[in-house]
Amino acid sequence: MKYTVYLFLLFLLPLLLFAEDGSRLWLRYKPLTGMQKEKGNTFSSIVKDERSATLDIASGELSSAWKELTGKDISSATLQDGSIVIGTTKSKNIRSLLTGKELKDLTDDGFIIRSVKKGNRNYTVITSAEERGILYGVFHFLRLVQTDSFSDNLNIVENPKYKVRILNHWDNLDRTIERGYAGYSLWKWDELPNTLSPRYDAYARANASIGINATVLNNVNATPEILTGAYLAKVKALADVFRPYGLKVYLAVNFSSPKELGGLSDSDPLNPAVNKWWNNKVKDIYKLIPDFGGFLVKANSEGLPGPQDYGRTHADGANMLADALKPYGGIVMWRAFVYNPSNEDRAKQAYSEFTPLDGQFRDNVIIQIKNGPVDFQPREPFSPLFGALRDTQEMVEFQITQEYLGFSNHLVYLSPMFKETLDSDTYSDGEGPTIAKITDGTLRSGKVTAISAVANIGEDTNWCGHHFAQANWYAFGRLAWNHRLTSEQIADEWIKMTFSNNKDFMNPVKDMMLSSRETTVDYMMPLGLHHIFAFGHHYGPEPWGDVPGARPDWMPWYYHNADSTGLGFDRTMSGSNAVSQYFPPLNNIYNDIALCPENLLLWFHHVPWDYRLKDGKTLWDGLCYKYDTGVRQVRAYQKLWDRMEEYVDGQRFREIQSKLRVQARDAVWWKDACLLYFQTFSKRPVPYDIERPVHELEDLKKIKLEMKHHN
């Protein structure tokens, strides 16, 4: 009997050890081997002379990681040769090992990792002015180990580019997630505050590992209910879990809360009663959560209430909230994503609304601007608001969740897209002012610097629905910390940590990741096409879409303008003149069809079907080849991935393989739908060397997916 049990356990053991379901994200500490193991074994103990929950997490992470990496227990706190010494810049140990001058290199929650020789002993020092910075240092140190980049001669100083590195969760209180594709919300509101899911810790730890220090718990389409006492108690419970990980809680608020919740007659920001209501509410919040971060506000946008309901400006609204938060150090992130069903080109409206308000916002208000002027499309030019608000703090809002990029079904590595925005030169003051430099405080000093992204996280075991979507959470964190990292560096780190260091795996998979966003643009909407998605849920193509009674600016034809003469949105000076919102020379470049970058051609121009692209192809032919390239690329990814089977555990291999199959089918669907539909205008044949459509347009038009815009 015993023998049988033993046998059973023997079979179970490898399963337990090697079962991979993606839940560990990039925090996988595979046993070191060879030289790496030798190096790992030179570390002997973890020493700290301060006590705090954060430091306990840091040392706990280090010691449990070391156990997994080397099998060795280094939890003894004895200072000895090989010790890892952790502490804030105030720690006596740290002060004895590093000079004050050395510590001066640190800003904010930056960290130092340094190999220090003292006498005949070697130490590794990890320190920061902030406790959470030590955590970041520890995770950075572990990352070096995971990626074969560590040594006993480290000398690293890392300071973050942004003070606030924040995730926006579009999570509703019923646990659905708007544009969420990885299951229901992590936050189990019904169970809170009494029951705390172990995933709250895991979530905070994952964020700490990539330097994310802030989170907005709830949907920007906010309900007043989040500010009730009952919900604030739940929020406090989460904040208490997150605090030791250095993760501050923020809330999205509904501008009408005073009226809806407080029973006031209105929510006019100039109404003293409204002011008072907010002041009291903020006071209540800080009583529960002393380090509460502040508010995120979507106002007067897509039907939500706002100051304009009372004839006031966005500045009036934002400043009122800012004044309430100011005494506690809280901030307001006020979204610039506003547009109305007016005759003005939707792409122009945020700029039109906000530029007149420049200089009117408090110093704890920051305007949160989506990367592009429309809405998280596969490719947009950057929003012209960046750089245009000279006396107002600005931050970028990215979208990690793939609302317009195939949900959690398509493999799309977003770092190149994030970088494309951050590295865009706005020319606001001649050549040089990139969006990164404008928002990170380099070119314009501001009290607050921040960067945000809409999270792709849900309660799926693998967090993000698609294993490769984890890379986008990771990449956002890494870029928020240091936007000068290249997409390749980030992919390199992530692949090594998440899958394998083997270069036969690394290199092809990295190539796939790096090309994947352009591939998706190719099979979805190349050459500057945008917003030709299916209505509402935004999954799949619907260039023919026309919902009776719906707003024109939610209709694909509003954006593609296909007709017998050509394709694209004329935003030139003779069109909507959106080009004028850009600084010279960009306004002229975008205005001139010959100068306009081809990947934005149909964004700015209505282009004749026979217009010659730079490679000599007509627009129609070029469009066809782009779609075809997209399809062929996804098929190439499938081949590539299937060759990787030996390097990946079975479960993740198959789950990714399966997602790639969906992506390949979807790519053909996109190609067929768009080419067959646009062909009804172009009246030209699809170039004959291209694989032919396999669908009928009429059949594709009948596809109505039973999807909501939340999970």
Add this chain to the structure above:
Amino acid sequence: MKYTVYLFLLFLLPLLLFAEDGSRLWLRYKPLTGMQKEKGNTFSSIVKDERSATLDIASGELSSAWKELTGKDISSATLQDGSIVIGTTKSKNIRSLLTGKELKDLTDDGFIIRSVKKGNRNYTVITSAEERGILYGVFHFLRLVQTDSFSDNLNIVENPKYKVRILNHWDNLDRTIERGYAGYSLWKWDELPNTLSPRYDAYARANASIGINATVLNNVNATPEILTGAYLAKVKALADVFRPYGLKVYLAVNFSSPKELGGLSDSDPLNPAVNKWWNNKVKDIYKLIPDFGGFLVKANSEGLPGPQDYGRTHADGANMLADALKPYGGIVMWRAFVYNPSNEDRAKQAYSEFTPLDGQFRDNVIIQIKNGPVDFQPREPFSPLFGALRDTQEMVEFQITQEYLGFSNHLVYLSPMFKETLDSDTYSDGEGPTIAKITDGTLRSGKVTAISAVANIGEDTNWCGHHFAQANWYAFGRLAWNHRLTSEQIADEWIKMTFSNNKDFMNPVKDMMLSSRETTVDYMMPLGLHHIFAFGHHYGPEPWGDVPGARPDWMPWYYHNADSTGLGFDRTMSGSNAVSQYFPPLNNIYNDIALCPENLLLWFHHVPWDYRLKDGKTLWDGLCYKYDTGVRQVRAYQKLWDRMEEYVDGQRFREIQSKLRVQARDAVWWKDACLLYFQTFSKRPVPYDIERPVHELEDLKKIKLEMKHHN
């Protein structure tokens, strides 16, 4: 107002002239041009000195064709230079233009087309011993014109290879068609005998144009009802329409008719009362239809009644019916498609049942044998019954309707498949006895020679569902007339007549047709795989199929035998020993895995996954490449067809384009389903250079099409 009407007509005219919906089949007489027109104009009149409905049809076809071809009216019957002289071999005109010796070359309903110079006049003579033969001659002459092959120096003698060239309609009396994919039955039983659809004439004319002289109106799964007086009156009405076109009517009969219809206690063939019932019934039929052809019988097969129900043999049953028909010249076509849910390999059963009866059948009985031993699969070896019945008349049953070949959705030109059977050497008497020579009377004299095929015709405007499926009706007729025609010759004729003479169209389209059957084998069931279709309707793949309680020999696993060791049905001497039913050396060739043709490998052998094929690939890899080749070929057909747009009218172009899209999707479906399923046994990767599956096996298993086995 008049002007408006005129304008309206002006616009309508081209539409009327050029609207092409496939209804005209290959009988399209496009205006001649250039040299062709000059030649056409040398013909001046149609002369005949006999009167009959058939001759009227012949001269009518000629004169209306000539009008379309040249715009010229040649209906005047004046004998003059350029006259076309038509008549039987008894006609005075004919006798005066051809010698008795010349006429002796004719057999059966064969015809002569000869250019004759008499004095300074040139005539074209078309004659036959049978009136319908003149019709065949006229259509042949027109075919020469349609295909640019005519001249004023013709010297053609054509005699048919088979006396009975017969279509089997699996049409039910409720107008559904078993395995019909082109709409409901042409026969409107409810309206008959009073209302006669113009399509009855059109159907008979089309058959006459390719020499088909016989038709079985109803399903072999026959109901007794067809022999009631009411139905016989309807049958008579059709027979009357068909008669002038030389088309004889046959009926499929239910062996239990005496019991079911006549109220007898049984239908035992040795029961004198049963004999009497049949004698009377046959007498009644011939009273209505003096040239009635005879019966087709499916007995003791798939649940139908038969002589074995009374302990009698197939010979007892067939002979009883033959005796009843004999006085009137009628024949019995008795089907060898019999198999029972026994332990004996289904492929062996027809042989086992019929060889012991050899020599016992009357001389007006002919055994109708499906081309292969199982059931119209994409590829089968020929049925071993061919040649094995030495003293029994044998005929082939082909299937034109694409039960196992993608219905009317897939473009599959069947002539190569028909030829593959007809040209198969049975080795029944050493090298040489092909199935063609055995069945056409060359090697074994018999009173009756016949060839049959299950029709693909329905009331769809284009007759066959797929425009290219018309080619299979055409090819069967042409091969039944002359099995020595090549598939290429037939395709050549058909394309020119149906679409275009332009070689830029002709050549690629012919290549597509000629390769299409092999392509379909590749993406459906290469290397000898068979019967892995979806249950019941047989559309799409279902290699995993397993219907609880259904007969094993209807289950895919019965045929593919996939397991961890390999794939295929072991029919060698150490397996079911089906190989022994073939004459030497075929029995040894099929038995020996090294000698067995690879396209039948898995039909005869259970082959290890790592078995090396002739090209050095393993079985598994070879299988994968075959499926992939099939997919790529269909995509190549799509490209090819799309390039043909300028040569084809819009309607047919688009309809065929649309069908090819379905075929391309289906090919991927087949490939994915079979490879993913068989991979669960082979445990080997799909070769990495092959396009990857885009479906999940589990999803494909869920596909349950709402299809019946009739339309």
